[in-house]
Amino acid sequence: MSQSNKFDRRSFLTKASVGGAAAAAGSVLAAPAIAQESPTINWRMTSSFPKSTDTLYGTGEYFCKLVEEATDGKFKIQSFTAGEIVGGLQAADAVMDGTVEMAHTVGYYYWGKDPAWAVGAAVPFSLNYRGMNAWNYNGGLDLYNEFLAQHGLFALPGGNTGVQMGGWFRKEINTVEDLKGLKFRVGGFAGYVLERMGVVPQQLAGGDIYPALEKGTLDAVEFTGPYDDEKLGFVKVAPYYYAPGFWEGGPTVHFFFSKDKLEGLPKHYQAVVRAAARAADNYMISSYDWNNPKALLRLVGEGAQIRSFSPEIMSAAFDVANQVYDEMGAKHEWFKKLWDSIKAFRSEHYTYTQLVDFQYDYYMMQLNGQKRL
The missing domain is CATH 3.40.190.10 (Periplasmic binding protein-like II)
Structure with a gap:
């Protein structure tokens, strides 16, 4: 081995040692910054629904579980049923007066304050659930949140039941x-x-x-x-x-947040909240689509x-x-x-669905009536 090679090796080891020490110091310095970026936060969410409605109330629990898991337990939201903190019809009020940070409820419960509350949820002869989702995620929700901002609130869709029974x-x-x-x-x-x-x-x-x-x-x-x-x-x-x-025809259930509290979260917590709400939105409708047909048959059997x-x-x-x-x-x-x-x-929505969905569904219903499915 030449002298120059020995020198190079010593130089490398020296630099590596210095670099390793710097990296170790950097990790020590970074730890508090990471802790600050992922603080421990505990919120409360009041629901308008009884625990017996495991899809309506359960969607809120599902949302809370996703948020906690995605933040490694740092951000926890405890869900309360209707009546535990406030009555089911006062859930949004509890957010507005600062009793809780958020609620899982339906906007039309509060239409007496202003009828605009109802439009973002459901009014007679509005859109079906696919139409409401399309409207929400393509500008409608932004418009609804402009209205809600006057009340210190911010909303994200948190489920849809699909067309309800009469x-x-x-x-x-x-x-x-x-x-x-x-x-x-x-x-x-x-x-x-x-x-x-x-x-x-x-x-x-x-x-x-x-x-x-x-x-x-x-x-x-x-x-x-x-x-x-x-x-x-x-x-x-x-x-x-x-x-x-x-x-x-397609009622949107919302998560209503204190606007200030939500905006005060770290950005990655806000992203988790949005992603968890989107997952919860899908969770509710898919659960109802799976369970309603079976339940209807059982109810007919009960009279x-x-x-x-x-x-x-x-x-x-x-x-x-x-x-x-x-x-x-x-x-x-x-x-x-x-x-x-x-x-x-x-009108655009029903023009398209009449051409495609309705014709397909109607044909399949005819086959079902003929007991061919």
Whole structure:
């Protein structure tokens, strides 16, 4: 080995030692920075749903689990059922007054504050769930959040039930006349529209519905669809099960965050929240699509009598809804902005789905009726 080679080797070892020491020092210095970037944070989320509705309430739990796992346990969100912190219909209020950092609820529960709250969730004869998702993720959600910012809130879609059932009735409903005086548990803005048709709307949180129906305080009730309705036992006291829930063609359930709290999170925590909400959004609809068909068959076995709303009722409801929208749009700026945005897309959406989805689905339904599937 030449002298120059020995020199080179010593030089290399010297540099390596110095470099290693520097790297070690760097790792010591970096540790506090990493800790600061991934702080330990604990939030609370209040839900509008009872624990028995394992898809509605369970979607919120799923979201919390994803956030905790993605942050290696550093960011934990504890979920509370309706009534544990506040009532189910006060979930968004609890965020606005700082009681909790976020809520999992439906915007139409708060339409009394401003009818614009309802448009981002569901109003009669709006979009189906695919249409709502398309609208949300292509500008609609941004518009809704502009409105919510006035209330210190920021929302992300946190699930969709798909088209809901029209509810459980003690007696058959064939005409508009049959609706008059009907004490009907119906959520949010839909009750205002149906009231124009003679219905006496009642807004109750999920856990309070069955007792009222059983005692006769209610004549009819709608909640979501077969899977949840089965758990709540409505078939035992109101056997006529109607479809469709034209007031909830594709209701978006939202995670409502304190805007300041969300924006105060580290950027990568904010990204985790967005990704977890998107996963939860898909989790809810796929769960309902899987479970509702099986639950419907079980309910029929328990005595549910399936009915469809008559064309007379559907047509009258559509006309009344449009009258209400014209009135609301004239008085409430944000209602008009949001509803105009949905209407602009609604016709395009149904033109396309009629050409493709409807024709395919209708053919498959015919095959199913022929027992060929």
